Amino acid sequence: MEFSVKSGSPEKQRSACIVVGVFEPRRLTPVAEQLDEISGGYISNLIRRGDLEGKAGQMLLLHHLPNILSERVLLVGCGKERELDERQYKQIVAKTISNLNETGSMEAVCFLTELHVKGRDTYWKVRQAVETTQDSLYNFDQLKSKKSDQRRPLRKLVFNVPTRRELPYGERAIEHGLAVAAGVKACKDVANMPPNICNPAYLLQLANELAEQYQSISVESIGETQMAELGMNSYLAVGRGSDNESIMSIIHHKGGSASQAPIVLVGKGLTFDSGGISLKPGEAMDEMKYDMGGAAGVLGTMHAIAALNLPINVIGVLAGCENMPDAKAYRPGDILTTMSGQTVEVLNTDAEGRLVLCDALTYVERFNPDAVIDVATLTGACIIALGKHASGLMSTHNPLAHEIMNASEQSSDKAWRLPLWDEYQDQLESPFADFTNLGGRPAGTITAACFLSRFTKKYNWAHLDIAGTAWVSGGKNKGATGRPVPMLTQFLINRSGVPTED
Structure with missing residues (x-):
């Protein structure tokens, strides 16, 4: 187009x-x-x-x-x-x-x-x-044996602006809009891919393809052997029941100076979430292929900023993993020692995203980040709280939260900030470990973020729960939405100092 x-x-x-x-x-x-x-x-x-x-x-x-x-x-x-x-x-x-x-x-x-x-x-x-x-x-028809070809599709669109003075703003808007749209498409394509194709190795393949496309991008990966050496026992536990190896793909966009501290985006990449031993109900379980929506959003955002060649350093982490029931699978009652050294009592194996993210959030300390934003389809409670219209935002750093909310407003990719008060931390108490992986039904979205906050003391951090916004459920219209690529891209455009509005 x-x-x-x-x-x-x-x-x-x-x-x-x-x-x-x-x-x-x-x-x-x-x-x-x-x-x-x-x-x-x-x-x-x-x-x-x-x-x-x-x-x-x-x-x-x-x-x-x-x-x-x-x-x-x-x-x-x-x-x-x-x-x-x-x-x-x-x-x-x-x-x-x-x-x-x-x-x-x-x-x-x-x-x-x-x-x-x-x-x-x-x-x-x-x-x-x-x-x-x-x-x-947009149309996802890669896996259809017969594709419907439109005879005379729309190919060219010219937008008129009132005065010639506004032409530069319009041209800049097209450049940014095309980059965001490309990122949204990349996010949708990977999220819509079935789990028998899209596994952690496939996420790494897409990251490597991005590196081949853009000079600013480089990729490294961490498999299970290296995770074990690093003590990422929580991450490893979640993937133990799967035949697909857990792989964390790390995408570097080097657009700023070597001395510039990077912004790190960490995406939950559960390419399929059965719930593990705490098995999910069968109804709509096919939609658990979307539990890697956070990783898809991070990948799409890296596409967009690479296309724009933003003068900023960004690291995108795709925390790839699959949660399956098996003789080797972790169990309710297990106590895991995370990479940070903190111990977690597992109350429910379906609260697995936070167990993957906590080790990824500890790992990214080595980058000395300016800020870290994790993105995850983390809790059904977020859908109950905010529906399908707004992503949930929680943060321990007010200025960072305000920046993200501003980007949300600018991009029309809505978010809503929820509190992260110390009182909620009490719901994670355990008699056997440092804390549990589940805070109960009340304020489930907030207690999940409270869990993650315990691994983010060394940098400015924010958490986006996109469980309600990453995909549309049910029927022939179900599919990935591409969110929160517009919001995250706008946040990074703002951080880079590239002008946007008139």
Whole structure:
């Protein structure tokens, strides 16, 4: 898909289609008014007859308007002008792209980026249009024997901005939007891959392919032999019941100076989570292939920042592992000695993500990081607390948490901060070990983060629980969402000092 930005009058556009908005009730946007005047009132006559009310998402495709150079004009309902917010804007763009893709318009000039969206500028509108377009066109068909080829798909989209002064912002937005969209696609592709293909070795293969693609990227890996030498007994315990070797893939993006402390992203990479001896119910267990959503998000983010060649040092850790029941599998009641030397009483083998992450979080101390963010589909409790709309954020460092929330707001990849008070730590007490791996049902998302916080004393740390946002469940529409790639990429763009907004 090719994107560009321009500034020009609608009547001068020679294209397969021009896309303009109509507000409710039957009120033309300024661009639509220009086309109406040039066409001798053609559009307003249709509107008066009731062909389009202007409700959000309504579409009306017109052919060969008088005095208009373009073959088609697509009228898009935008709802009430004063109520147009970012969510509705993205929904309108998504529906527009779907419509264009079905009409045989291989190219289009889109004027929706001139709409006024509350609190958002040209950069945001163009970037979100790029990301939404790519998301709308995404299709995972790699494993289908028969692929559906569209005869005349949409190939080129031009976004119009009101003035030439805004062209640089639009061009920057396209660059950033394409990088984020590529990262989201990489995240979706690996997360949607079935667990008989996507195992820890496959994650390493994808990391190595990324290194072949970008000069700034290098990769190292740690297998079970080295993990044992390092004392990563907690990580190893989780993978003991699987025939697939646990592998931690470490991706280095070296964009800053050698002396610059890196930002480390640690992704939970449970390529399948059966629950182990504490076996999960059979219903929807196929979706446990998405328990590596954190690692997928980190891999996608590394794709995006490498594409942008951000002047910053970032290390992405894919903590690959598989949790299976077996004679060798770890059990409830086991006590594990973690890499940090702290001991953990296992109450439930399905609370395994934190047991993998705790050793990974201890391992990354050696990088002397400026900050560490771990990303994990960690708790079902997060879905109960926040639903599918927001990722849960917890942190022991307020400035870092504020940065992440700011990036969440900028990227429209929502997060919500939950407390991490000392009172919650009491729920992890054990009579036999330093603490347990489970804090009970109350505040399950928070106590999971409390567990991880005990391994992060030597650096600034934040935790993202993406259990509710990493994938969509059930039916033919189930699949990975690509989150939190937009948020993490925005956070790193901000950290790198690369300008974004107007």
